Amino acid sequence: MRADYSSGTASSPWAVVVTVLIGCWAVGVTVVSQTGGWAVDQVLLITALDRLALLWPLVSLFTVVAIGTAALPLAMVPRSATIRSAGRVWLAGALTLGVLGLLRAIPPVHHEAYLAALAVTATLLALVARWVSSRLTGADRWPAPARPRSLRPSVATWLALAAGLALLVPWVWLGALGGLLETVVAGLAAAAVGALAAALLDARFWDHFTGGQPPRPARLVLLGGLVAGVVLLLVGAGTGQSGAQLPLLVALPPVGFALAALHALTRRHPRTAGRTSTVWLVGLTVFGPLAFTDPEEISLLLATTRDVPFWVAVATGVGLLVALVLAIAYGLLLARPAARPPRPALAGLTTLVLLVAVGAIGVGVGQPGLHGERLFVLLREQADLADLPTGTGKAGRDARAEQVYRRLVATAERTQAELRRDLRRLRLEHRPYYLVNAIEVDGGPAVRAWLSRRPEVARVLVSQRLRPLPSPAAPAVGHAPAPDGPPWNITMIGADRVWSELGVTGAGVTVGSSDSGVDGRHPTLVENFRGGDDSWFDPWNGTRTPTDRSGHGTHTVGSAVGRGGIGVAPGANWVGCVNLDRNLGNPASYLDCLQFMLAPFPPGGDPFTDGRPARAPEILTNSWGCPPIEGCDPQALRPATDALEAAGILVVAAAGNSGPLCDSVQDPPAPYPDVLTVGAVDQRRQVAAFSSRGPAPGGVAKPDLMAPGADVLSAMPGGGYATLDGTSMATPQVAGVVALMWSADPDLVGDLDRTRQLLRATATAVPTGTDSAERTDACGGTRNVIGAGLVDAYAAVRAARG
Numbered sequence: 001m002r003a004d005y006s007s008g009t010a011s012s013p014w015a016v017v018v019t020v021l022i023g024c025w026a027v028g029v030t031v032v033s034q035t036g037g038w039a040v041d042q043v044l045l046i047t048a049l050d051r052l053a054l055l056w057p058l059v060s061l062f063t064v065v066a067i068g069t070a071a072l073p074l075a076m077v078p079r080s081a082t083i084r085s086a087g088r089v090w091l092a093g094a095l096t097l098g099v100l101g102l103l104r105a106i107p108p109v110h111h112e113a114y115l116a117a118l119a120v121t122a123t124l125l126a127l128v129a130r131w132v133s134s135r136l137t138g139a140d141r142w143p144a145p146a147r148p149r150s151l152r153p154s155v156a157t158w159l160a161l162a163a164g165l166a167l168l169v170p171w172v173w174l175g176a177l178g179g180l181l182e183t184v185v186a187g188l189a190a191a192a193v194g195a196l197a198a199a200l201l202d203a204r205f206w207d208h209f210t211g212g213q214p215p216r217p218a219r220l221v222l223l224g225g226l227v228a229g230v231v232l233l234l235v236g237a238g239t240g241q242s243g244a245q246l247p248l249l250v251a252l253p254p255v256g257f258a259l260a261a262l263h264a265l266t267r268r269h270p271r272t273a274g275r276t277s278t279v280w281l282v283g284l285t286v287f288g289p290l291a292f293t294d295p296e297e298i299s300l301l302l303a304t305t306r307d308v309p310f311w312v313a314v315a316t317g318v319g320l321l322v323a324l325v326l327a328i329a330y331g332l333l334l335a336r337p338a339a340r341p342p343r344p345a346l347a348g349l350t351t352l353v354l355l356v357a358v359g360a361i362g363v364g365v366g367q368p369g370l371h372g373e374r375l376f377v378l379l380r381e382q383a384d385l386a387d388l389p390t391g392t393g394k395a396g397r398d399a400r401a402e403q404v405y406r407r408l409v410a411t412a413e414r415t416q417a418e419l420r421r422d423l424r425r426l427r428l429e430h431r432p433y434y435l436v437n438a439i440e441v442d443g444g445p446a447v448r449a450w451l452s453r454r455p456e457v458a459r460v461l462v463s464q465r466l467r468p469l470p471s472p473a474a475p476a477v478g479h480a481p482a483p484d485g486p487p488w489n490i491t492m493i494g495a496d497r498v499w500s501e502l503g504v505t506g507a508g509v510t511v512g513s514s515d516s517g518v519d520g521r522h523p524t525l526v527e528n529f530r531g532g533d534d535s536w537f538d539p540w541n542g543t544r545t546p547t548d549r550s551g552h553g554t555h556t557v558g559s560a561v562g563r564g565g566i567g568v569a570p571g572a573n574w575v576g577c578v579n580l581d582r583n584l585g586n587p588a589s590y591l592d593c594l595q596f597m598l599a600p601f602p603p604g605g606d607p608f609t610d611g612r613p614a615r616a617p618e619i620l621t622n623s624w625g626c627p628p629i630e631g632c633d634p635q636a637l638r639p640a641t642d643a644l645e646a647a648g649i650l651v652v653a654a655a656g657n658s659g660p661l662c663d664s665v666q667d668p669p670a671p672y673p674d675v676l677t678v679g680a681v682d683q684r685r686q687v688a689a690f691s692s693r694g695p696a697p698g699g700v701a702k703p704d705l706m707a708p709g710a711d712v713l714s715a716m717p718g719g720g721y722a723t724l725d726g727t728s729m730a731t732p733q734v735a736g737v738v739a740l741m742w743s744a745d746p747d748l749v750g751d752l753d754r755t756r757q758l759l760r761a762t763a764t765a766v767p768t769g770t771d772s773a774e775r776t777d778a779c780g781g782t783r784n785v786i787g788a789g790l791v792d793a794y795a796a797v798r799a800a801r802g
Contacts, residue, residue, distance in 0.1 A: 019083050022070045023230050026090055029066045030097070030237045033059050034245055041242045042300045045629060048658040048666050048692070053105050056242065060101030067094035067234075085208040086227045092132075092200055093234030096125055100238030108241050108296050109462050109631075111178070111373075112445055115185040115290070118239065122192035129199035156262045158347035159334075160277035163258055163326045164284025165354040167251065170318035172362040174311045175292025176467035179372020181444045186291035193239050194283025200235070201228050201256075201278055206263040217264035217335035221257060225327070228256030232282065239286055243298030247289045247316040254320070255285055257327035264335035288319065294467055296629055301583050305473035305550065308466070367468040372444065376463040376587045376631055377419075377451050379437045382639045383411035385646040397648040397750030401613035404647040405599045408434040409608050415456060431588065434608060435595040436639045440588040463586040463631045476551030478716030480723060486565040488683055489708030493733065494794030495568045498740050504797055506569025506739040508746065511560050512617030513732075514593035515553030515624065518576040519717040520546025522554060524562040530573040534600035534615055539592040540581035544603055549581065551716045555724055556623045558715030560732035561739070566714050566721070568736025568793060571743065575600065575617050580624055586631045590624070594640045598647060613647070618742060618749055620644070621735035622653040623728030625667030634697055637668040645674040648750030652735045654727040655679045655703040656692035662779035664692040665703065671696030676738075676756060679787065680709025680730040686767050687785055691727055694784035701783040705759060706766055706790045707733040734759075737793045741800040748800055755800075762796045763789035 037059040044051060071094060074087025103121060106114040177183050209224035232255055236248030262277050289312075297308040334341070342350075362368055385407060389399050412434035419439065423430045429442040440463055441447065451460050486496040498504050510530055517538065520529050529535065529546065536546050548554045553576065563570040577593035579585060597620050599611025626632035644651050653675045658664035670677045670692070679691040688710050694702035709730035711723045741758065742749045766786040779785055 016083070019074060019086055022074055023086070023090070023226065025070050026067045026094070026230055027233060029063060030233055031249060033063045033066075034237045034249060038242050038246060045627075046300060046658070047661060048627065048656060048664050049661070051107070053107075056104035057102050060098040060238075063101070063237075064094050064098035067091075082208045082223075085205060089200055089205055089227065089231050090234070092129060093231040096196065096200070097234045097238040099125060100235075104242055106241075109628075110445075111241065111295070112182050112185055114241055115182065115189045119185060119189040119192045122189065122196045126192065126196040126199040129196065130202070133199070133202055133204055154277075155341050155344050155347050156266050156277045157280065158344065158351050159262060159330070159342075160281040161284075162347070162351045162354050163255075163330070164281045165351065165358050166322050166326060167255075167285045167319055168288050168358055169361060170315040170322070171288030171292040172358050172366050174315045174318075174366075174470050175288070176367035176371050177291055177369070178294060178467070179370055179444050181446075182372055183291050183370065187287060189239075190283045190287035190290055191279065193235065193286045194279035194281070197232060197235055197282040198276070198278035200231055201259065203263075206260070206267075209260075210267060217261075217267070217337065220264045220267070221260040221331045221335045224263070225257035225260035225331075228259055229253035230256075232256050235282075236286070240290055241295035244289050244293060244295040246298065247293075247312060247319065248286065250316050251285060251288075251319040251323050252282070254323035254327045255281060258323070258330045261327070261330035261334045265341055285319075285323075288315070296464065297466060297584065299584070299629075301629075304583070305476070306471075307469065307473060307582055311470060365470070367470065371465060371467045372442075373465050373631075374463040374586070374588065375441045375443050375448055375451065376461040376636070377439045377441055378458045378461070378636070379415050379419075379439075379456050380458040381411065381415045381456070382437050383408045383434075383643070385643060388646055392648070392749060392751040393747050394749050397618065398614045398616075400750065401598065401616050401647040401649065404643055405611055405613040408437075408643060409611075412437050413608070419454065419456060432608070433588070433591050433595060435598060435643055436591055436637065438587075438591070459633070461587060461631045461633060461636060463588050464584060464629065465586065466582055466584055472549065475549045475717050477718045478551070478720030478722035480713060480721040482721055483565050483713060487713045489559075489712050489733065490565060490568065492683075492685070492708055493568070493737065493791055495733075495736070495740070496565075497794045498797050499570070502744065502794075502797055502801075504740050504744045505571025506561065506736065506743045507571035509569065509619065509739040509742050509749070510573040510575060510617040511557075511569070511732075511735050511739055512597045512620045513553055513557045513560070513574060513576045514579045514590070514597065514620065514622055515556055515576070516550040516580050517543075517548030517553045517578045518546045518557050518574070519548045519554045519715070519719075520576075522558070522562075522715045522717070522719055524558055524564045524566060524715050525554070525574070527563065528561055528570070528573050530575050532615075533602040534612055535575040536577070537593065537596045537600070538578040539589065540578045543578075546576050548717050550583070551722070552580075552623070552728065553578075554717050555712075555714040555722065556621060556728060556732040559712060559729060560621050560736040562715050568733050569739035569743070572736070572739040584630055585624070585626065587626060587636050590626055590637060591640060594620075594637070594644065598644060598649065616647065616649060619650045619735050619738050620652065621732040622651065622669065623726070623731045625654065625656055625670055627667045632668050634666075634668065634671070638672055641669050641672045641674050645752060648752065650676060650735075650738055650752050650755065652676045652678060652731055652738070654731040657690040657726050657728075659687075659691045659693055660689050662693045662784070663695065665694045665696045666692075671698075671700060671702060673700050674752075676705065676734065676759075677703040677787070678727060678731045678734045679703035679706045679785075680725075680727045681706050681766055681790055682710035683708075685790065688725070688727075690725065691730075693779045695780055702787070704756070704787045705734055705763060706730065706786050734791050737791050737796055740793055740797050744797045745800045745802070758799045759791060759796055760788035762792050762799050763787075764792050764795075766790050
């Protein structure tokens with residue numbers, strides 16, 4: 001006698017209400033815990049605090065306890081087998097989320113390792129889930145209808161494939177793949193997650209929602225789809241590193257209704273059944289965010305413009321729309337009592353057309369190719385820069401720069417020769433550097449392991465590479481009017497008095513900017529661009545003339561040398577380099593520009609042979625830092641600043657915006673002793689709350705000086721102006737003060753010790769209180785909050801003149 005597929009016992013209204021409440025509780029806990037965990041990750045990243053390895057295991061434990069406590073009674077107590085089934089599968093989903101969430105203890109920089117662990121863990125969980133399901137006995141064990149065995153895909157499989165491909169379209173269109181290994185293991189992980197979902201939502205699960213004989217498809221789609229949607233939400237919440245799971249919280253739950261419709265079809269037409277329908281549909285849905293995004297780029301650091309977070313949000317929205325349309329369409333077309341299944345040939349043809357369309361979209365309007373991370377290989381031997389000439393003034397500085405350049409290049413050529421030969425033999429693309437004896441190499445974990453074992457290699461870092469965007473963000477513009485006179489920050493440090501009373505504007509000195517670029521056509525900057533074929537370098541986009549999209553670099557250069565009252569040294573020249581076209585870089589991109597600043601070269605030139613150290617700018621302004629998320633370790637760029645110091649080039653760098661926390665001057669190059677590190681004050685001459693505090697690693701007192709950094713007015717692309725906050729805004733003003741000093745006394749050029757001594761001696765006091773914005777006691781004293789004090793351009797220039 002055939003078993004009755006009804007729930008066995010009618011569900012009481014109270015039981016139904018409790019079930020709905022528990023389902024809503026599971027959804028709420030999952031969404032809040034996942035978005036909250038990601039937000040904590042981002043706060044730690046922005047404030048330069050160390051990543052909490054236990055954050056996600058703790059979040060997972062909380063989620064399991066919160067959902068499991070509610071779902072466990074539901075899985076055991078109700079008389080209705082349908083309600084018990086919902087409780088059991090939700091409990092299994094919560095446990096699955098808990099186990100998968102533990103994998104996020106793996107650092108995001110080891111993404112391939114995480115994906116491989118996800119694939120293995122999801123596979124093991126699927127096997128466990130199938131074993132548990134097969135062991136169920138009694139009234140809750142419902143025999144599944146006979147399934148035909150065939151090597152050819154069934155109608156349900158074709159329809160699941162088609163739906164999965166449709167859900168993949170927005171990611172192929174708007175995202176970009178990583179490296180080859182990363183893409184392969186992402187595919188394996190997605191397939192494993194699909195198999196896990198299939199094990200949780202097996203035939204026995206769906207049988208509890210059929211509504212008896214004959215089956216009621218509407219009940220299966222609505223009730224079964226809702227319960228399955230919660231399960232898929234839990235599975236998706238555990239899939240992907242922090243950030244990658246967020247799109248799945250939105251796109252996966254509606255897939256439950258499409259799966260329910262497919263199962264409704266196979267209940268009435270067993271010949272249409274497919275064992276892999278859930279695997280394909282869930283696997284392809286998961287593959288999009290796993291493969292076409294880098295979780296490290298789903299970051300608030302990139303959220304200020306139309307960068308990766310924006311396009312991930314768009315892809316997620318489009319994916320949700322597609323999932324809802326599929327759920328409704330499949331529900332109406334496949335689950336109606338009179339619905340007839342499409343012919344296998346038609347279903348297969350539809351899937352083939354969608355497959356071709358996905359490929360065409362990827363090649364046509366997508367971002368084709370592989371865009372994985374690179375490796376930054378630091379060699380053990382760095383150049384010996386002892387016993388160099390010690391001359392000052394322009395001629396002395398140029399002679400020192402020439403000697404430093406020659407020694408650096410000679411050391412790199414000699415020590416890199418064998419490694420570069422092996423890289424060419426293995427056809428691994430690479431770019432050598434000399435300012436730091438290093439090579440950037442295309443390669444994944446296997447190449448990294450091989451490089452790490454070589455005797456000449458000190459260590460291998462991951463050099464973060466941002467994936468391309470569907471379209472660039474619109475250029476930033478400024479809407480503030482041009483100032484009528486010097487803004488408050490210029491008058492606070494006395495730069496306007498230097499111009500009017502001392503007749504010094506910075507003439508004869510060149511300031512180099514490594515930043516997002518510079519709008520070379522801005523009225524305040526166009527006249528003092530140094531010009532020539534070696535004053536601009538753009539390794540990001542290959543532009544031949546100064547340009548800037550984000551506005552950050554234009555603003556900082558304007559504060560250093562801009563005319564019309566906004567720049568501290570309006571008579572100085574500037575040269576520029578793009579090291580951060582978007583708000584995440586890597587050690588190599590920073591080194592590209594620092595190397596260019598030591599020895600500029602013409603477009604297309606070889607830095608090793610075509611460098612012109614005599615054309616190096618005297619002062620470098622650097623409103624950036626290289627945190628671990630970009631691939632830098634604390635000493636990654638130390639040889640570069642040592643070499644620039646030896647060459648007589650002053651490096652000025654921003655302290656960072658992680659205040660009021662102590663020990664927050666962390667990201668290179670700000671912590672280095674030979675760098676002039678700058679913090680920020682506001683219009684009240686008080687320390688800005690965001691200004692990073694010391695001490696730096698190793699106990700070095702930082703910052704060195706303070707300058708105005710809150711509501712600073714300066715230039716923006718397109719000819720406009722804007723006020724911005726940050727130690728980024730303070731840094732170029734100190735560079736401008738040094739330009740004034742060296743213009744007033746050219747013999748000081750290259751005399752870095754004397755210059756720093758004068759700056760510190762002439763700095764003015766900055767009020768420091770005991771509230772949370774200053775925290776001088778907690779940070780080890782005033783020096784680690786304000787350094788020597790607020791830079792005083794007028795006093796410094798007078799002291800330079802002697």
